[in-house]
Amino acid sequence: MQIEVASKRRKVHRPGSLVIDVTSRGPQPWVRFSPFYPHGGIPVPMSPGETSESVEGVWQALKVFESADVDRSKLSVKSMKGLKRTVRRFGAVQGHRAGLHGDRLLDYRTARHEIYLPVYRWVLEHRLRAEVAELHALAMSSEVVLLDYTTNGDVDDLSTPLSHAALIADHVRRFSLAAN
Secondary structure (H helix, E strand, O other): EEEEEEEOOOOOOOOOOOOOOOOOOOOOOHHHOOOOOOOOEEEEOOOOOOOOOOHHHHHOEEEEEEOOOOOOOHHOOOOOOOOOOOOHHHHOOEEEEEOOOOOOEEEEHHHHHHHHHHHHHHHHHOOOOOHHHHHHHHHHHHHHEEEEEOOOOOOOOOOOOOOOHHHHHHHHHHHHHHOO
């Protein structure tokens, strides 16, 4: 199995490789891997009965700033636009709320482990099974390169954003192990 991650910002020239854009600007069906894609019905961690349209909706909704707490409106965004909440507008990020009504803030690393990873894994397992199987089949017959805006696959490296393409590659590798 050959599956790698490369930066969409750099020209990727890999003769014989299948290059797949899994960002919000990618083609169907691969755009469905974007954290911005509105799959709907995604459980919000530590918030029983609450759901989101997208992974990014959960991440942004639970983010807490100096001048703004959670923003549940981000959970219902279906357009893949208008999801980001920025420090320019709200001040420094204080952390992520442990659930919509939680009383504690999670630091960045803990939020990745307790919010982002479980939510993205849920989407891979419940909304993208067919696409994961297709990527697995493609990677068994040729090298697959997944394009993302960042290539950081280390969840504990907080110096750069986490690459969802790296999470996909890891999930497809695990899928391969489970299939064998």
